[in-house]
Amino acid sequence: MKEGKEEIELIKEGKRLDGRGFEELRPIKIEVGVLKRADGSCYFELGDNKVIAAVYGPREMHPRHAQDAKMAVVKFRYNMAPFSVDDRKRPGPDRRSVEISKVSREALDPVIMREFYPKTAIEVYVEILQSDAGTRTAGINAASVALADAGIPMKDLVSSVAVGKIDGEVVLDLDAMEDNHGEADMPIAMVARTNTITALQMDGRLTKEEFERGLKLAMSACHQIYELQRTALIDRYSESVEVGGE
Amino acid sequence: MYKVVVPGDFISETVSRAGEGTYVEDGKVYALRYGIVDERGEIKVVALSGKYVPTEGDVLIGRVAEISFPFWIVDIASPYEARLHMSEFADARGEKIEFGSMNRYLDLDDLIVAKVMNVDVMMRIELALKEDFNLRSGGRLIEIPYTKVPRVIGRSGSMIKMLKDKCNCFIFIAKNGRIWVRGREDDMNLATEAILKIASESHTSGLTDRVADFLDSFRREKRRG
Numbered sequence: 001m002k003e004g005k006e007e008i009e010l011i012k013e014g015k016r017l018d019g020r021g022f023e024e025l026r027p028i029k030i031e032v033g034v035l036k037r038a039d040g041s042c043y044f045e046l047g048d049n050k051v052i053a054a055v056y057g058p059r060e061m062h063p064r065h066a067q068d069a070k071m072a073v074v075k076f077r078y079n080m081a082p083f084s085v086d087d088r089k090r091p092g093p094d095r096r097s098v099e100i101s102k103v104s105r106e107a108l109d110p111v112i113m114r115e116f117y118p119k120t121a122i123e124v125y126v127e128i129l130q131s132d133a134g135t136r137t138a139g140i141n142a143a144s145v146a147l148a149d150a151g152i153p154m155k156d157l158v159s160s161v162a163v164g165k166i167d168g169e170v171v172l173d174l175d176a177m178e179d180n181h182g183e184a185d186m187p188i189a190m191v192a193r194t195n196t197i198t199a200l201q202m203d204g205r206l207t208k209e210e211f212e213r214g215l216k217l218a219m220s221a222c223h224q225i226y227e228l229q230r231t232a233l234i235d236r237y238s239e240s241v242e243v244g245g246e
Numbered sequence: 247m248y249k250v251v252v253p254g255d256f257i258s259e260t261v262s263r264a265g266e267g268t269y270v271e272d273g274k275v276y277a278l279r280y281g282i283v284d285e286r287g288e289i290k291v292v293a294l295s296g297k298y299v300p301t302e303g304d305v306l307i308g309r310v311a312e313i314s315f316p317f318w319i320v321d322i323a324s325p326y327e328a329r330l331h332m333s334e335f336a337d338a339r340g341e342k343i344e345f346g347s348m349n350r351y352l353d354l355d356d357l358i359v360a361k362v363m364n365v366d367v368m369m370r371i372e373l374a375l376k377e378d379f380n381l382r383s384g385g386r387l388i389e390i391p392y393t394k395v396p397r398v399i400g401r402s403g404s405m406i407k408m409l410k411d412k413c414n415c416f417i418f419i420a421k422n423g424r425i426w427v428r429g430r431e432d433d434m435n436l437a438t439e440a441i442l443k444i445a446s447e448s449h450t451s452g453l454t455d456r457v458a459d460f461l462d463s464f465r466r467e468k469r470r471g
Binding site: 011039040057058059060069111113116117118119120148149150151152153154155156157191193230233234237238 | 250252253255267269271276278279280281293294295296297299310325326368369393421449
């Protein structure tokens with residue numbers, strides 16, 4: 001949140017700048033198994049965000065000394081491509097990417113059955129190809145699907161979305177304009193089935209009441225996103241069934 | 247039609263029948279993997295993808311990756327590597343193998359058929375050689391995901407029997423997804439194509455008949471041309 005920024009009306013006549021209602025998600029597109037060489041993969045679009053997640057493993061863990069004798073180690077790398085933003089982002093990890101990588105890994109950890117593959121590494125790579133705020137949520141959504149695609153044993157899928165406050169209103173799924181000029185941004189990740197939150201961050205200021213309202217809104221949106229993730233995974237095999245057999 | 251499930255999908259309340267690929271929580275059985283539900287006996291979720299992890303008794307095809315006296319380190323298409331002790335070889339031939347001469351018996355990249363004798367808590371995998379047939383010449387290796395192996399074998403071996411008959415090849419399918427095919431060049435090509443087709447369509451029904459038709463039409467084409 002920047003202080004002293006130019007005044008911008010983010011809400012005009014009860015609608016947001018892109019025409020969405022306060023509780024409306026941006027359009028989502030999910031494709032499973034897009035990378036031939038990865039063990040699991042997912043291409044995910046959230047509005048103008050385009051992200052791709054790749055999962056490798058379980059495979060041998062290097063460096064050896066970092067191996068866990070009892071379970072797999074989950075590695076997560078969130079990275080923004082230099083061309084994903086308006087002003088070229090210099091390649092390589094920066095403090096923000098390192099933080100997002102850590103938060104994302106912790107969002108997925110609770111559901112992964114790491115005990116099944118001791119001494120190995122499960123590597124998740126999320127590349128942001130085009131960014132319009134909410135990339136970390138798109139990344140977690142894509143990573144969940146990619147992990148399932150790779151056959152990693154998991155208790156559940158994890159779904160993620162952000163809520164925030166713009167012009168005093170609590171809204172769902174901020175885009176870049178809203179995130180840059182708004183008053184709060186709160187990404188969350190959760191397991192839809194159990195309503196268990198696995199990641200929660202906040203930037204800005206919310207009253208207790210706004211926080212609770214925003215959380216409720218985000219959780220309900222996560223259920224919607226979960227249905228889309230699930231459908232994408234199920235349809236991938238159903239489609240082939242129609243083409244190939246009776 | 248097969249039912250596809252994703253991790254976390256509710257399957258059943260019959261906790262007593264919960265099997266592989268599932269987990270139990272609060273008296274309910276849920277899916278642990280992305281796969282197909284099989285409720286015929288135990289409630290299982292057959293994974294559509296994943297990595298092979300060996301269990302004792304598995305017969306697999308390995309490739310020598312390293313020689314580290316007194317073991318050959320063998321790649322078994324798994325996140326874990328396996329070891330073959332040199333005594334396995336010495337026993338069979340009654341000779342004593344010297345340091346530095348192990349490669350005369352098995353060299354890097356050699357293929358072997360082996361049985362998994364032991365998997366310990368530290369995931370150390372011990373193999374024993376099975377010398378039923380020669381993997382050195384006149385054949386080729388095909389690799390498919392280990393999850394598709396049951397489909398290539400078929401119910402009571404129906405699929406693999408049909409492949410062997412119609413392709414006129416020796417075919418050996420190992421637990422870890424590696425398949426050895428031996429025969430005439432064009433027969434092996436046909437078998438390879440059929441096997442890869444089965445692997446990619448393994449989740450569909452009526453596959454055995456479709457593969458049979460595919461192989462028959464190939465033969466018909468050949469006779470015409």
